[in-house]
Amino acid sequence: MTDVVTVLRKELAELFGDxxxxxxxxxxxxxxxxxxxxxxxxxxxxxWRDAGAVAMLYGxxxxxxxxxxxxxxxxxxxxxxxxxTVLATPIAARSLFLGKLAAAVxxxxxxxxxxxxxxxxxxxAAAGALPPALTxxxxxxxxLGATGYATLTAVLAxxxxxxxxxxxxxxxxASMLSIAITAGLALVLRRLHVDLDWDTLPRVAGAMVAxxxxxxxxxxxxxxxxxxxxxxxxxxxxxx
Amino acid sequence: xxxxxxxxxxxxxRVVAAPRDLPVSAPIExxxxxxxxGDVRAxxxxxxxxxxxxxxxxxxxxxxxxxxxxxxxxxxxxxxAGTVRVLGDDPLRDGRRVRARVGVVLDxxxxxxxxxxxxxxxxxxxxxxxxxRRRRAAVEAGLRRFGLWQxxxxxxxxxxxxxxxxxxxxxxxxxxPELLLLDEPFAGxxxxxxxxxxxxxxxxxxxxxxTVVLTTHDLAHVERAxxxxxxxxxxxxxxxxxxxxxxxxxxxxxxxxxxxxxxxALLDRLRDDGVVLDHVRIDDGVxxxxxxxxxxxxxxxxxxxxxxxEELRPCGxxxxxxxxxxVAGRDAEAA
Numbered sequence: 008m009t010d011v012v013t014v015l016r017k018e019l020a021e022l023f024g025d026x027x028x029x030x031x032x033x034x035x036x037x038x039x040x041x042x043x044x045x046x047x048x049x050x051x052x053x054x055w056r057d058a059g060a061v062a063m064l065y066g067x068x069x070x071x072x073x074x075x076x077x078x079x080x081x082x083x084x085x086x087x088x089x090x091x092t093v094l095a096t097p098i099a100a101r102s103l104f105l106g107k108l109a110a111a112v113x114x115x116x117x118x119x120x121x122x123x124x125x126x127x128x129x130x131x132a133a134a135g136a137l138p139p140a141l142t143x144x145x146x147x148x149x150x151l152g153a154t155g156y157a158t159l160t161a162v163l164a165x166x167x168x169x170x171x172x173x174x175x176x177x178x179x180x181a182s183m184l185s186i187a188i189t190a191g192l193a194l195v196l197r198r199l200h201v202d203l204d205w206d207t208l209p210r211v212a213g214a215m216v217a218x219x220x221x222x223x224x225x226x227x228x229x230x231x232x233x234x235x236x237x238x239x240x241x242x243x244x245x246x247x
Numbered sequence: 248x249x250x251x252x253x254x255x256x257x258x259x260x261r262v263v264a265a266p267r268d269l270p271v272s273a274p275i276e277x278x279x280x281x282x283x284x285g286d287v288r289a290x291x292x293x294x295x296x297x298x299x300x301x302x303x304x305x306x307x308x309x310x311x312x313x314x315x316x317x318x319x320x321x322x323x324x325x326x327x328a329g330t331v332r333v334l335g336d337d338p339l340r341d342g343r344r345v346r347a348r349v350g351v352v353l354d355x356x357x358x359x360x361x362x363x364x365x366x367x368x369x370x371x372x373x374x375x376x377x378x379x380r381r382r383r384a385a386v387e388a389g390l391r392r393f394g395l396w397q398x399x400x401x402x403x404x405x406x407x408x409x410x411x412x413x414x415x416x417x418x419x420x421x422x423x424p425e426l427l428l429l430d431e432p433f434a435g436x437x438x439x440x441x442x443x444x445x446x447x448x449x450x451x452x453x454x455x456x457x458t459v460v461l462t463t464h465d466l467a468h469v470e471r472a473x474x475x476x477x478x479x480x481x482x483x484x485x486x487x488x489x490x491x492x493x494x495x496x497x498x499x500x501x502x503x504x505x506x507x508x509x510x511x512a513l514l515d516r517l518r519d520d521g522v523v524l525d526h527v528r529i530d531d532g533v534x535x536x537x538x539x540x541x542x543x544x545x546x547x548x549x550x551x552x553x554x555x556x557e558e559l560r561p562c563g564x565x566x567x568x569x570x571x572x573x574v575a576g577r578d579a580e581a582a
Contacts, residue, residue, distance in 0.1 A: 013373040021361045092357025095321045096374040097347040232342065233325045 010098050014106020015113065022076070022114070035075075039068055039118055044125025048138075052130040055138030059203035061145075065123045066152035066212075071185045073115035073157040077164035078181035080107035083174040100232045104169075108161050108223070115157035116150060123149055148208050155215030160185050162222040274299050274426050274458040275320065280329035282315055282482075289315040290326065291482035297475065302452045302459040304473040306466070306570060312482035313462035317353065317428050320460075321346060334425060347375065350419035351428045356411045358418075360404040364395055367403065368418055375422040389417035408435030416444065420451075427451065429461040433468045445472040466567045476566070478573055485573040490566070497569035502542060503562040505532040507555040522548045524571075532558070536568060 043064040047054055054060050084090035093103065123146065130138040164181035171177040192215075201207055275297040282290040290312050297303045305313045318324040319331055322338030322345065331338055338345045358367050368386040377385055390396045393413040403411060412435060419427060432448075433441050449472065451457045463469060469476055470490065477487040486493060514533065517523040522544050524536040537545050546559055 010374065013370065017359075017362070017366075017370045020366060021359060087360070088355040089357045089359055091318075091323065091353050092351060092371075093374070094323055095346055095349070095351045095353060096371060097343045097376065098374045099343070233323055233339070 010102035011106045011109060014098075014103055015109045018080075018107055018110035019113070022110075035072055036118055036121065039072065040122050040125050043068055043122040045129050048126040048130040049133045052134035052138060055127075055130055055141055058205045058208045061149060062152050062203060062208055062211075064126065065119045065149045066156050067185075067189055069115040069118035069122065069153055070156040070160045071182065072118050073111040074160040074164040074181040074185045075178050076114050077108065077111035077161040078168050078177040079174045080111070080165050081168040082171050082177040083168070085172060086174050094232050104165060105223070108158070108165055111161040111165070112154060112157045115153055115161070119150060119153035119157075145205060148205070148212060151216070152208060152212035155212045155219060156188075158219030159215050159222070160188055162219050163188075166222075273297060274334050275460065276330075276332040277316070277319070278330045280316070280319060280331065281327045282319065282324060283327060289482055290319070290329075293329070293479070293482055294484055295477060295487070297458060297460055299458050300452055300456050301475045302448050302461070302473045303475040303477065304469040305460065305462045305477045305479055306464065306469055307462075307479040308464060310481065311479040313479060314354070314430055315482075316479070317351075317430055317460070317462060320428060321349065321351065347422070348424055349426045349428060350422065350424035351430075352412070352415045352419050352432060353428070353430045356415035358403055358411055358415060361402065363400050363402055364390065364414055365399040367414065368421060371418050372421050377422060385421045389421055392420075393417050409437055409440040412436055412444070413440065416447070425457060427457060427459045427461075429459065431463055432461050433463060433465055441468065448472055466570060470566055478570055480573070486569070493566060493569055497566060500538075500541070501534065501536050501562055501568050502545065503529075503532050503558065503560055504535050504545075504549070504556070505558040506549070507557075508552070509533055509549070509554050513549075513552055513554070517545070517548055517552075520548070534562060536571075 047064060054064070081090060084093065094100070127138055127141050130141075160181070163184055164177070167180050167184070168174075168177045171180065196203065196211070201211070203211065273296050275295060277293055277295040280290045280293040281288075293312060293316060295305075295316070305311075305316060307313050315324060319326055320333050320338060322342040325339060333345045334348050336345050359370070362370070365386060368389055369382065372382045372385050387396065390399050393416065395410070395414060395417065403414065406414070412432065416429075416432070419429070427448075429448075432444060436444060445468065448459050448461070452459050452474075461473070473490065475487070475489055476493050478485045478493075486496065488496075509532075511526075511528075514523055514526045514535070518525065521538065522541060524538060524541075526533050526535045528534075535545065542559075546556070549556055549559075
């Protein structure tokens with residue numbers, strides 16, 4: 008657990024410690040907040056009555072941020088030539104994985120929290136009263152949904168990151184994956200005749216958290232150190 | 248030396264002098280290691296044993312298998328065949344225990360450019376399980392050892408190669424490892440920094456009873472810094488021994504020849520026959536480099552060609568001569 012926290016802290020320190028990374032993250036967060044926290048709630052304050060729309064605004068979009076961040080986890084370190092040195096320390100590969108994953112999910116939650124708070128303020132300003140659905144229970148549900156969705160996409164993005172040599176390729180694949188998961192989820196809910204409302208949202212969010220956790224546990228084979236560094240197939244390290 | 252001449256060289260004997268007086272648990276014992284990456288054979292039956300408390304250099308061109316060997320020692324590469332023992336353990340099975348006792352500077356330097364010098368060391372100290380006051384003391388000692396304490400809060404992007412290398416060395420020593428693995432530790436260092444690093448490595452091995460294994464293709468540093476040398480090429484060990492042993496072998500390879508009838512045409516012909524690698528005229532004689540086992544053949548060939556030999560004696564060859572002769576022989580074998 009200590010190692011997971013160590014990696015989480017380092018990931019966030021790297022993100023916020025670098026001017027270019029901060030600018031990049033700030034721009035993405037600003038777009039997220041402007042769209043989900045200002046434009047939509049100002050235009051349609053009643054959006055808060057629609058659990059599906061709220062889940063999309065404050066759950067799905069922040070998770071896309073998490074997927075992009077997670078995609079850099081291993082591929083980025085491999086590209087910047089820091090991965091090998093970390094793998095030469097006693098840290099368990101699983102702790103490394105979980106630390107990077109936790110950082111991505113934490114980033115998504117932060118994004119969700121900022122967007123949701125801004126959205127509530129905007130909706131209140133537009134309607135002259137607090138959004139009718141914004142109770143502590145609903146806020147918790149939204150954050151749970153964001154956690155589930157972010158975990159799911161971040162696990163898959165991190166798995167991609169372990170297997171791809173170039174960070175940009177991993178990020179592109181993770182973005183496509185996020186879209187595919189969103190479309191797939193919508194399809195599954197439709198097939199199951201489940202309408203997202205304030206009663207079904209907690210169950211859907213819980214299922215996503217469970218699925219994400221299952222992926223973490225089930226993906227054990229990918230955590231082997233020599234596979235992370237030297238996966239069967241690409242990219243072979245330069246001999247020398 | 249032309250490619251044609253090289254291709255005709257006879258096969259050299261593999262000059263492998265196994266280290267003597269090995270303690271029961273040598274820090275590194277590699278036997279019959281094989282590793283392929285697709286069509287590339289990175290390790291081809293590599294055998295290596297390193298004594299405790301030595302500074303051992305693995306010497307070889309790019310593609311010799313140096314880096315793959317280091318990665319195998321850390322359990323980052325799984326060999327296709329062969330056995331690996333590092334500090335008595337198998338790095339694939341007991342990786343955590345091995346890595347806790349090993350310090351590394353690999354490939355570039357593995358430093359996080361977005362973090363400060365102190366944060367870089369602190370992160371690795373935590374990964375090595377150092378906590379609280381002990382961790383802070385180790386980080387401070389590491390930074391002070393290399394004169395980087397005043398710059399501890401600077402982000403390291405923009406630091407010179409030498410400064411980064413020093414920081415990477417400080418990181419490798421944080422947890423006081425028994426074994427140091429260094430990939431090209433002198434690359435990019437200016438002469439002053441290189442001298443300091445050499446002194447540091449010698450001190451670590453001498454006073455701390457640590458074992459240092461480094462890879463390099465810089466022979467000058469090897470001659471000054473190392474007491475055990477391994478010459479590797481195409482994934483195999485061509486020669487290993489103490490500097491003295493290898494110098495003695497090198498002496499056998501380069502000879503000064505004097506005598507009537509010693510023409511350039513004759514020496515060129517002997518080169519084509521693989522008896523001679525190359526020759527240089529000096530004063531009234533010729534300095535001739537032979538393949539690894541070539542001196543007796545050279546004498547016989549010269550006498551057979553009618554040369555009235557006045558003198559044929561070793562003339563103080565360098566490690567470089569030995570390295571080039573061994574590699575040339577291996578090239579011929581591969582051809």
